[in-house]
Amino acid sequence: MWTEDEAGPYQAIPHLGSSWQPQGEPARQSHEYIRAGTAKLLTLFHPASGAVRVQGVTSCTNAVLHPWMQQTLTDILASLPEAKVVPPAENRAIWERWQEGLSVKWTLQEKLPPLRMLLVLDNLSGHKTPKLVHWLMAQGIMPLYTPIAGSWLNMAExxxxxxxxxxxxxQSPTNPTQLIEWLEATARGWNQHPTPFIWGGKRRARRQRAQTQRHSLGGSGAYTLQVIH
Structure with a gap:
């Protein structure tokens, strides 16, 4: 499973961070506000290994995003083991299993290649263009879109x-070129010692605590927070 997202825009202005001003004196930044341009970060992230692939850009139209996604995903697929070939009916069932529970299901192609990758994307119209979706399916990639207002489900963020x-x-970048260089260099440094991501965190802990405090009523969906004697 890989996840994709576009971060930014980030402005070429002083950015807040740890400061080393003398004790008792406030942190100071330049009083000038100069619009020196912005940059965005195209990102593909593999949570299981922590590996990330990025590209800094000054604009993020479909004409920029889609070619980068196609080239990067092609490189990733080339590094994967050969796909296991299964009977057509079984192969289609594998694809359809990942559409179970979706309120909106897009039409699968008549002939489907072996499923090789799940790709999580935000629910943006640019991610759902027929040309891109058909290309993804032809490569054996299943796009899965996060629900509206559910972008936090995308670990690329x-x-x-x-x-x-x-x-x-x-830092105080002065132009978009600096922004792109620093962001890409940071990603290269991360990939030298990547950290795998596991789904969970504070939300999961809160859900688990809530479940232990609930007492079901007569086997129904209702519950109480107090034990009924």
Whole structure:
């Protein structure tokens, strides 16, 4: 499973970060606000290994995003083991299993290649163009879209926050080229010692605590927070 997202735009202005001002004196930044351009970060993230692939850009139209996604995904697929060939009916059932429970299901192609990758994307119209979706299916990639207002389900956003904080906190870039260089260099440094991601965190812990405090009523969906004697 890989996840994809576009982060930014990030401005070429001083960014907040740890400061070393003398005790009792406030942190100071330049009083000038100069618009020196912005940059965005295209990201593909593999949670199981922690590996990330990025590309810094100054614009993020479909004409920029889609070719980068296609080339990068092609490189990733080339590094994967050969796909296991199964009977057509069984292969289609594998694809359809990942559509179970979806409120909106897009039509699968008549002939499907072996499923090789799950790709999680945000629910943006640019991610759903027929040309891109057909290309993904032809490569054996199943796109899965996060629900509206559910972008936090996309772990690419988590790695982006880490990379951006490391690259820009306390820095004062003066142009988009610097922004792109620092962001990409930070991603290269991350890939030298990547950290795998496991789904969970504070939300999962809260859900688990809530479940232990609930007492079901007569086998129904209702529950109480107090034990009924």
């Amino acid at each position: 988590s790695i982006q926050r880490i990379l951006v904080r490391r690259a820009l906190a306390g």
